[in-house]
Amino acid sequence: xxxxxxxxxxxxxxDQEVMKGTSAVAKGVMAADPDVVSAYxxxxxxxxxxxxxxxxxxxxxxxxxxxxxxxxxxxxxCIGASAAGARAFSATSSQGLKLMSEPLFTAAGMxxxxxxAVANRSLSxxxxxxxxxxxAFAERDGGMLQFHAEDVQEAIDHxxxxxxxxxxxNLPALSNFDGFILTHVQEPANIPSEEEVSEFLPPRxxxxxxxxxxxxxxxxxxxxxxxTESRYEIQxxxxxxxxxxxxxxxEFNDVFGRDYTEYGGMLDxxxxxxxxxxxxxxxxIAGTIRNVVDAYxxxxxxxxxxxxRVFRPFPAPELRDALAGAESVAVLTKEMSPGYESAxxxxxxxxxxxxxxxxxxxxxxxxxxxxxxxxxDIAEIVEDxxxxxxxxxxxxxxxxxxxxxxxxxxxxxx
Amino acid sequence: MSSDxxxxxxxxxxxxxxxxxxxxxxxxxxxxxxxxxxxxTEAAGENTIVSNATGCMEVVSTPYPESAWGxxxxxxxxxxxxxxxxxxxxxxxxxDRRDPDHLDVEDSDDLNIIAIGGDGATADIGFRAxxxxxxxxxxxxxxxYDNEAYMNTGVQRSSQTPFGASTTxxxxxxxxxxxDTNKKDMISIAADHGIPYAATASISNPHDFKQKVEKALDIxxxxxxxxxxxxxxxxxxxSAQTIDLAEKAVKTGLFPVFEMEDGxxxxxxxxxxxEPIEEWLEPxxxxxxxxxxxxxxxxxxxxxxxxxxxxxxxxxxxx
Numbered sequence: 001x002x003x004x005x006x007x008x009x010x011x012x013x014x015d016q017e018v019m020k021g022t023s024a025v026a027k028g029v030m031a032a033d034p035d036v037v038s039a040y041x042x043x044x045x046x047x048x049x050x051x052x053x054x055x056x057x058x059x060x061x062x063x064x065x066x067x068x069x070x071x072x073x074x075x076x077x078c079i080g081a082s083a084a085g086a087r088a089f090s091a092t093s094s095q096g097l098k099l100m101s102e103p104l105f106t107a108a109g110m111x112x113x114x115x116x117a118v119a120n121r122s123l124s125x126x127x128x129x130x131x132x133x134x135x136a137f138a139e140r141d142g143g144m145l146q147f148h149a150e151d152v153q154e155a156i157d158h159x160x161x162x163x164x165x166x167x168x169x170n171l172p173a174l175s176n177f178d179g180f181i182l183t184h185v186q187e188p189a190n191i192p193s194e195e196e197v198s199e200f201l202p203p204r205x206x207x208x209x210x211x212x213x214x215x216x217x218x219x220x221x222x223x224x225x226x227x228t229e230s231r232y233e234i235q236x237x238x239x240x241x242x243x244x245x246x247x248x249x250x251e252f253n254d255v256f257g258r259d260y261t262e263y264g265g266m267l268d269x270x271x272x273x274x275x276x277x278x279x280x281x282x283x284x285i286a287g288t289i290r291n292v293v294d295a296y297x298x299x300x301x302x303x304x305x306x307x308x309r310v311f312r313p314f315p316a317p318e319l320r321d322a323l324a325g326a327e328s329v330a331v332l333t334k335e336m337s338p339g340y341e342s343a344x345x346x347x348x349x350x351x352x353x354x355x356x357x358x359x360x361x362x363x364x365x366x367x368x369x370x371x372x373x374x375x376x377d378i379a380e381i382v383e384d385x386x387x388x389x390x391x392x393x394x395x396x397x398x399x400x401x402x403x404x405x406x407x408x409x410x411x412x413x414x
Numbered sequence: 415m416s417s418d419x420x421x422x423x424x425x426x427x428x429x430x431x432x433x434x435x436x437x438x439x440x441x442x443x444x445x446x447x448x449x450x451x452x453x454x455t456e457a458a459g460e461n462t463i464v465s466n467a468t469g470c471m472e473v474v475s476t477p478y479p480e481s482a483w484g485x486x487x488x489x490x491x492x493x494x495x496x497x498x499x500x501x502x503x504x505x506x507x508x509x510d511r512r513d514p515d516h517l518d519v520e521d522s523d524d525l526n527i528i529a530i531g532g533d534g535a536t537a538d539i540g541f542r543a544x545x546x547x548x549x550x551x552x553x554x555x556x557x558x559y560d561n562e563a564y565m566n567t568g569v570q571r572s573s574q575t576p577f578g579a580s581t582t583x584x585x586x587x588x589x590x591x592x593x594d595t596n597k598k599d600m601i602s603i604a605a606d607h608g609i610p611y612a613a614t615a616s617i618s619n620p621h622d623f624k625q626k627v628e629k630a631l632d633i634x635x636x637x638x639x640x641x642x643x644x645x646x647x648x649x650x651x652x653s654a655q656t657i658d659l660a661e662k663a664v665k666t667g668l669f670p671v672f673e674m675e676d677g678x679x680x681x682x683x684x685x686x687x688x689e690p691i692e693e694w695l696e697p698x699x700x701x702x703x704x705x706x707x708x709x710x711x712x713x714x715x716x717x718x719x720x721x722x723x724x725x726x727x728x729x730x731x732x733x
Contacts, residue, residue, distance in 0.1 A: 035505060035508040035509070035512065035514075036501065036504045036505055036508055038501065038504070062511070062512060063508065064504040064505070064507050064508040066500065066501070066504050066550070067550060068497075068546060068550075069542055069543075069545065069546035069549070070542060070546070072493075072494070072497075072542070072543075073494065073497040073500075073542065073543050073546050076490065076491075076494035076497035076498055076501065076543060077497045077498070077500050077501035077504065078501060079490050079494075079497075079498055079501060080465065080488070080490075080497065080498035080499060080500060080501025080502040080503075080504075080505070081501035081502065081504055081505040081508075082501075082505075083488050083498070083501075083502065084463075084501070084502045084505035084506060084509075085505065085509075086501075086504075086505035086508060086509070088501070088505075102491060103490065103491060103494060106490055106491055110490070203514060210463045210486040210487075210488060210502060211486065212460065212461050212462060212463055212485065212486045212525065215460070215483070215484060215485055215486045215487070216486060216487070217476055217481035217483050217487045217488075218487065218488040218489070219476070219487075219488050219489035219490055220476040220477065220478035220479070220480075220481060220489070221472070221473060221476060221477060221478060221489075222478045223477060223478070226478050226479070
């Protein structure tokens with residue numbers, strides 16, 4: 001079995017700073033110069049709201065900062081601000097995202113491009129403050145754009161890209177980055193200046209606002225004659241967002257010299273082109289997976305990684321392309337839809353429904369609520385997925401490799 | 415109806431008329447809250463942004479693609495009208511300071527930002543949003559129109575439903591006298607947030623109500639108005655009696671009209687020869703179980719009267 005060697009730590013270059021992930025994201029937000037920031041503390045996001053408060057207090061960020069009473073009203077005040085024409089930002093995690101869910105769905109329906117950083121964390125119960133993707137997946141069907149970052153640099157850049165795309169297609173955006181693993185890490189990252197960002201991100205120019213000199217009614221209710229079209233327009237905007245995102249990452253590369261243009265910015269791949277066995281995963285776990293891929297490649301084994309950077313709109317055509325020709329696919333996922341299977345795995349399977357090449361797909365539910373995923377865990381998964389066959393049943397297509405049977409009711413007899 | 419709507423060209427209908435609360439809305443005959451909307455907009459004028467909670471006044475006024483509103487208007491959800499208004503206010507504060515040339519926004523000096531919600535949207539489900547808006551000091555006028563139950567969903571009990579009222583979730587029955595709590599004191603709660611102005615008004619006195627709207631809008635900071643607005647359907651009375659019942663609520667002391675500034679009661683609309691509460695109860699179907707000449711009914715009326723008397727004494731309501 002392949003053994004991964006730890007990577008050497010890179011020293012920061014001249015244009016990089018080393019700071020905590022939440023501070024770095026907050027500084028990225030500052031460069032986007034929002035008119036209104038409204039956010040509420042919750043672990044592990046709190047650093048973002050603290051840093052933004054500090055930047056406002058020090059006169060470095062000229063935003064109205066609303067010290068709200070709850071995440072529910074963070075989202076609600078952002079809705080009012082965005083409807084008035086403001087660029088509005090919020091940040092949250094987990095239970096906070098749940099509390100925002102009701103107003104966030106309406107932000108999509110009312111086509112308000114609020115951008116939020118989501119420091120991903122599990123949902124209660126049991127209470128846990130640690131990272132997984134249950135919170136983001138629970139908001140899947142709202143009509144919010146969703147991006148998932150692998151490292152701090154990407155978390156910063158995704159916030160800037162989120163503003164650009166959200167404001168072009170008029171949908172809210174959730175810019176996800178893993179709790180603790182990215183929020184509390186100190187990593188070298190380039191913090192773009194406001195001048196650089198203004199080149200990439202023009203001021204928001206909404207078609208409609210609440211300006212009383214041109215009165216409008218926003219948020220009328222729709223009867224059955226009209227509602228469907230409103231929902232269809234969200235779907236159309238999501239589909240448009242694919243191209244808008246592709247253009248945005250191209251221009252981002254021109255301005256900042258960071259290249260996210262692979263697969264139109266939808267997927268990031270690592271040795272996937274000729275891979276026999278492909279791991280699909282989102283977020284920070286990809287860093288560990290890369291090390292395992294390196295080790296396999298050193299041994300001459302064709303293992304690769306496909307990492308969706310965009311979750312909504314879902315990169316189905318790109319996944320069809322990237323997974324074509326693989327002998328097997330392992331979906332590593334930090335969420336699970338009880339009663340069926342990992343929503344992520346289910347969506348990937350759905351994406352391949354029309355594909356000529358349909359490799360067997362096995363999902364691995366792991367890293368839940370911050371349970372550490374080590375290189376050897378991933379190597380074991382690679383060994384396991386090599387045996388996956390197209391004939392495997394539904395039950396065999398899902399694995400919980402880190403499960404501790406001794407903690408289950410009935411204990412080891414499970 | 416549906417096929418007509420689908421074929422229609424709506425462009426013209428989306429244009430606003432000159433009125434700020436226009437005829438054609440779907441409110442019932444004798445609707446008290448609809449009058450409140452008329453008075454609020456008349457007093458506030460056109461340089462106004464309204465944030466409305468889900469509820470009767472939202473539903474009757476904005477069935478897409480029509481709108482009764484001549485002011486700028488936003489509805490989001492049931493329990494966040496105060497927060498949406500706070501967000502609008504924050505946006506305008508930012509625009510004022512930053513003067514963005516890409517947005518054609520007016521100077522917000524004379525801008526009125528008004529949040530409107532029914533009693534359920536305000537005193538119950540939207541209480542957190544209201545409290546946060548007032549505590550943070552946003553320059554927003556919040557108007558709670560009180561028709562004493564969740565009327566939009568079919569007359570369910572709220573924290574503003576008076577003692578003894580039969581509603582669909584506090585029905586009178588063998589073991590029930592109807593609603594078993596008194597009205598939550600929203601004015602005191604609002605005033606305790608340290609806001610500069612909180613007042614009650616009744617649609618039976620439009621002059622007083624409109625003056626209070628104007629006065630509130632002239633004050634910087636959060637303001638709270640509690641306006642009494644009977645509902646003929648939910649209370650079960652003849653729709654010609656809306657104003658009479660609003661007035662009787664004042665004259666019996668069930669709904670005292672007064673102002674609080676910086677936490678202190680500064681004016682009370684004194685009542686000479688306060689009428690017994692039966693005068694207000696009897697015309698309403700929701701209280702008919704109290705008039706069956708039985709002991710329970712009499713006792714309930716007495717309890718309600720005692721609650722009213724106690725509040726009247728605290729306020730110095732009697733002339």
